[in-house]
Amino acid sequence: MPEGHVLHRAARLQGKRFNGKRIEAESPQGRFADGAAAVDGQMMETIEARGKHLFYWFESGVAVHVHLGLFGKFKLQKPPFPEPSPNARLVLSIEDDRIHLAGPTTCELLTPDGVEDVLAGLGPDPIVDPADGLERFAQALSRRTVPIGRALLDQKAVAGVGNVYRSELLFMIGLSPFVAAKDVPHDSLERLWKLAVEELRAGERSGRIVTVDPNDVDRSRRSDLKRGERLYAYKRRGKPCRRCATPIRSSDIDDRTIWWCPDCQPG
C-alpha cells in the first residue's frame, strides 16, 4: 500500500534496525547492481521518508533513493534468510536483519544535490510538516482550476496522499471531488490538511489505512475492523454509504478512479 504512510513506517522500522550499521548490499535482479556495489560495506547513517519517497543515507554521503510506484514492496526478513527472489532489486543485509525490495519504480543512487532536486518537486508532507504545511498546501491550490480530487494527487500540493486517502479525506470532510481546487473554502482546506495529518499519522502507526469511525461500523475499536470495514468510500462503488446509506459512486479523474457519496459530498 504505497501511500506516504508506508514510506514513513518503513523509514522508522528499518531505521531502528539499520541506522549506524555496516551493511551488505546486492541486487539479485541486477538492475541496481552498480548502485548496490557502490554502497556495499558502507555504514548506513539514516533512513528518511518524504511523501512517497525513501532515502537511505550512507557514510560516503550518497543516498539510495527509492520510490515504490504502484507495485513496489519492502519485506523485512530475519535469519535464516531465505534465498532472495530473483526479482529483488535491492537487498540490504546486516547480521540479524534484511531489507528485501522488489518492484520499485525508482531505485537509484543520488548525490545530495540529486536528493535536493527530488525534494524540490514535493509539497508539504503532512507527517513531516504538520504545523507549517497548511499554508503551503493552501497556496498551492489557490489558483488551480482542476478538481480538488485531482489536485490532492499532485505531490507538489501535498506529498504522500494517494488514491485511497484522497477519496477518504474528501468523504470525511463532506466535499465533492469535482469542486475546483481554487473554489474550496479556506476552512475546508484547513480541515482537509488537519485530517491528512491525523490519518497519515494513524496509517504510519498501524501500517494500514483505517479511516472509519468505529461508530459507523458498529465496532468498538478501530483495530478490530476487518478488511472491507475500514474505509468509507474507496472501492465501495454501489455499496451503501456508512453514514447515509446512499450508494457510493465512482468515476475517473485523469484515469484514476475516485469514489464518493453523492449525498454526503454534494456538488
Next chain:
DNA sequence: GTGTCATGCGTAT
C-alpha cells in the same frame, strides 16, 4: 491457467 486490476508516475503524442 489466464486475464484483469491496482495504493504511481514519467514520458511521448
Next chain:
DNA sequence: TACGCCTGACACG
C-alpha cells in the same frame, strides 16, 4: 490523453 514500467492478488473458467 495514452502508454510503458514493474509485481502480486484476485476473479474466473
